[in-house]
Amino acid sequence: MLVFLLRRLMQACFVMIIISVISFAIQGKLGDPVQQMVGMSASPAERAQLREELGLNDSFISQYWRFAKNVVHGDLGMSYYYKEPALDVILKKLPATLELAFCAIILVILVATPCGVIAAIRPRHLFSRFLMILSSIGLSVPVFIVAIFLVYLFSVKLNMAPSFGRGQTTEVLGLWNSGLFNKDGLSHLILPSLTLTIALMPVFVRLIRAEMMEVLQSEYIRFAWSKGLSAPRIYFLHALKNTMLPIITVGGIQAGTLIAYTILTETIFQWPGMGFLFMDAVSRVDTPLISAYLIVVGGLFVITNTLVDLIYGLVNPTVRLASHGL
């Protein structure tokens, strides 16, 4: 276990170095931050001076070295726009994104699992066919169209849910501002989390269905039937548990997709989270913030995947981490 974690840590460091190089290298390609900072009528001399002050005239290597040295010290640079350390800005927005992702994941688990199981048990049933058609549609319709449709239907036409923002938040244990504990905050969560759910769910419904159908053919299930166990016990305890392995793997990978979708969802719903922050930073060419975001997201990704590998071992003890060369 310890060896595994150490090895993982080394891999993570390597990955993070690569991410830092990439996120730094793209900075110069995103546009000119100076252009965004001054008004149209500022003179070229004013701009040149500002460029010098920001250290944008130094060579790439020396800029990167300065950047990397600071990153190791936990300093990801100052955001031009927020005038605060970039990491602080991102961490302030992190709870909003995590809450959104959390709600979406809960919804996916609650809806996708029974749907997948039902579709596997009764593949010919009308409801199962309907589910499959629905999931193909869900897979093929882009997430922003889903979002716009939901806004049009539920906020503009039916006036049931607010169309943008996070609404009222309450402070929880002095740690973060949460929208989960009051009515206004929850009502603002409905549409964005629904959008994310619709984007993520089809994959899981299909995956659970396919895995489940395979497991249902296996020896031990037949044995369980002949032993006279009750149907729910077979389906939901014995069979479902063994379909979990691939689902956890895919789930880990989908964490990346989830982050990509939060960028889209947050932009459309003006959700004040990390994704929205990132899009904003790109349009303002707030390069320190962009790099910091990429590094934080890279870190999150590495952590989730390590966790997934650990859970793997817990769910299926026959998987020995070390023997898998992980």
Place this chain on the structure above:
Amino acid sequence: MKIKAILFVFLALTLWNPATGTTLKMAFDADPVSLDPHEQLSEGTLQFSHLAFDPLLRWKQDGHFEPRLATHWQQIDSLTMRFFLRNDVKFHTGNALTAEDVVYTIRRLKNSPDFRAMFDAIKSVSIIDSTTIDVHSTYPNPLLLNIMTYVFPMDEAFYQGNDQIIKYGDTFASRNVSGTGPFIVTTRELGSQMVLDRNPNYWDKKSKGNVDKVVITPIRSDSTRLAALLSGDVDFIFPISPIDIAQAKKAQGIQVVTLASGRILLLHMNQKRRKELQDIRVRKAINLAINQKLIVEKILKGYATPAEQLSPDNFLGHISDLKPEYDLAKALQLMKDAGYEKGFRISMMAPNNRYMNDEKVAQAIAAMLAKIHIKVELKTLPKAQYFKEFDDRSADIMMLGWQSDTEDSNNLFEFIIACPNPKTGLGAYNASEYCNPSIDSDIHQANREMNPEKRIRLMQQIERTLHNDAPIVPLFWQSLTWAAKDKVHIKDIVNAQNYPYLGDIVIAN
């Protein structure tokens, strides 16, 4: 019994809440980058300045000036203008506004990287008494009053010693504010929300404005902004995309207000990069082949005015007989005369998120030029990258939008078509690299000419030369478009400068 009485009083107090005032929820496409009114010369900053500060004088919808913190002004001699200030104005801190605050503010403006260029025209300011100042110009300046609309007096006692201006720097002034304006900033969450409360001691008691609280949310995406209005989450939005206007007008309880503005969109044809463009016949042909009317009608749904010159019709340089011309046959003939019957390839760049429908306009132009056999290689870029390319003059044809800071034609000429001169900053956005010394001397004269008649003649002469030489292609003046709930009376408080005077806004009950 006592407890009951207390409970009753408490209950009565909670139910009878006099503070429940009128709240205005606004969604703009951008928010000010800083609370410092002198950090960036941008629309967002100026909109904010009109909330937390007051100018000495401001524009009215009809293009005239309206006295604000200055009650009146008078010309003393050709270089001196005297301003008389109100004596009943207090800053948010409670300090009284005096002549010293105004002098302090103008001095600070002269040190601001963004405002410096404009305020170079003012040499110094002297105090006559506590409510009177003399503004001394560097040269006889017909536009002094236009420039003075940018003077929003700041509280000297509050800022003094803590007032450095650093672009995107964490300065005192970028986070703290004390102005005289109708609203006081209470909370600000950068990039997501700003809340302002009515200034209870506001000097303008005649203002009909009845809004007690303003909540401003920047919403960047057009469709989200409109959805927020249609679903009732906000009361007032800017801008509304021309494509959505028809839908919004159909919605119940929603009004759309549009105003023509002086924001000109144009194309620069770079004569240094391409020898073909040095031929006036080719430039004329391109001008004739582009159908401004069709672009306005189809892409901007009529929410713009087709242009054949830079000055809109409320500017002094405007020539009313210059109308957009579209004549394909003549254009083809000119191309033939110039020896380019088979046409040529040309590169073009345009932004895709800066001006209204900029990308579509650029595509339409490429298609129109194809008809005179000019094959356009079009590249559209996000504004962050576009303006770097623009500065490098990276393409043969480049798109530019401009709004005159001074509401005067000369500002357009100075930046867009004067001979490029890095020293003086003239022609900073002249991507045609067109240089005509006679225009430069006319610009110089018009800057100092105090006789309005002569000034008009000078600036019309520039427009006429431009029309004859055709170094650029003027496209259209974009309209400003706002939308709001019916009960919010926005019609009276919007203007062509796009600084909605929210202090005067009325919301019906």
